[in-house]
Amino acid sequence: MHLDVLNGVTADFESARRLKVVFQQGWNHPDRVKGWVGGALHAEFHDPGCRQAWKDALSEAAGTTPSDRALDLGTGPGTISSMWAELGFRTTAIDFAPNMLEAGQRLAAERGLTLEFIEGDAEDPPVGERRFGVISTRFVLYTLPHPGYAIRRWVQLLEPGGKLVLIGHDRDQGQASGSTEVRAPRKHGWQVGEDYRAALDRLPFMDHKASDLQVVMEAAGMSEIRKLAVTGLDEARERLREDQPEVPVGSTTPYIVVGRK
Ligand SMILES: C[S@@+](CC[C@H](N)C(=O)[O-])C[C@H]1O[C@@H](n2cnc3c(N)ncnc32)[C@H](O)[C@@H]1O
Numbered sequence: 001m002h003l004d005v006l007n008g009v010t011a012d013f014e015s016a017r018r019l020k021v022v023f024q025q026g027w028n029h030p031d032r033v034k035g036w037v038g039g040a041l042h043a044e045f046h047d048p049g050c051r052q053a054w055k056d057a058l059s060e061a062a063g064t065t066p067s068d069r070a071l072d073l074g075t076g077p078g079t080i081s082s083m084w085a086e087l088g089f090r091t092t093a094i095d096f097a098p099n100m101l102e103a104g105q106r107l108a109a110e111r112g113l114t115l116e117f118i119e120g121d122a123e124d125p126p127v128g129e130r131r132f133g134v135i136s137t138r139f140v141l142y143t144l145p146h147p148g149y150a151i152r153r154w155v156q157l158l159e160p161g162g163k164l165v166l167i168g169h170d171r172d173q174g175q176a177s178g179s180t181e182v183r184a185p186r187k188h189g190w191q192v193g194e195d196y197r198a199a200l201d202r203l204p205f206m207d208h209k210a211s212d213l214q215v216v217m218e219a220a221g222m223s224e225i226r227k228l229a230v231t232g233l234d235e236a237r238e239r240l241r242e243d244q245p246e247v248p249v250g251s252t253t254p255y256i257v258v259g260r261k
Pocket residue numbers: 020023024027028042073074075076077078079080094095096097100120121122123137138139140143144180
């Protein structure tokens with residue numbers, strides 16, 4: 001983790017803007033959206049058993065919330081936001097890649113869910129004066145040029161007593177735990193461009209760990225900070241592997257870091 005995370009500036013303003021454009025174009029690429037929705041880090045969310053394990057973990061993380069308003073940032077195809085909606089939250093989902101939002105809208109319609117999808121920047125969510133009982137994000141902090149700033153901004157958007165739910169995964173030893181990126185070029189599907197690969201090396205949270213999130217949450221004034229597991233997911237994944245061997249089931253272990261405002 002770079003040292004300037006708490007004050008949160010990767011680079012000068014213009015460089016940070018350029019980084020965002022590179023990432024926005026990368027995530028909006030139709031092949032990448034398709035690859036993400038069907039890929040190993042998302043495929044389990046199409047399975048009712050895995051979804052249930054995730055929803056149980058999200059419920060535990062949220063606990064009692066001051067209101068039923070949820071905000072999910074960098075929502076992609078609505079991965080976490082759709083589960084807040086299934087849990088009964090009035091849910092807003094934000095992403096800066098329109099093609100990701102389109103996939104999220106399609107999947108929500110297939111599930112009969114009503115969510116509000118907004119195109120916008122996770123570092124400065126365009127939600128006006130609205131405040132939320134729970135705010136979440138999965139696999140997004142690593143991609144932000146100003147993650148420390150973003151977390152403090154999200155805390156401002158919580159109601160008093162609201163919960164911040166940050167989700168990542170523990171990968172093989174020695175690998176980053178909050179990111180989904182592979183620095184080498186991919187053989188199949190969406191090709192990582194040189195500008196994108198170079199941008200990865202400039203991100204303060206590229207290689208962050210759950211413990212780094214706890215530090216930043218504490219610095220942002222949160223209390224009752226804890227790390228949770230997604231209990232029951234291993235069994236659900238095993239059943240999915242047996243029932244549908246063709247589905248690329250993920251093997252990394254997710255974690256949820258939650259704090260209370
Ligand atoms: C690794 S994907 C994760 C998607 C989703 N959270 C999930 O768990 O499946 C990262 C997502 O964050 C979005 N994203 C990255 N930086 C963002 C930013 N500054 N503002 C809004 N969305 C952003 C990308 O467009 C992409 O959809």
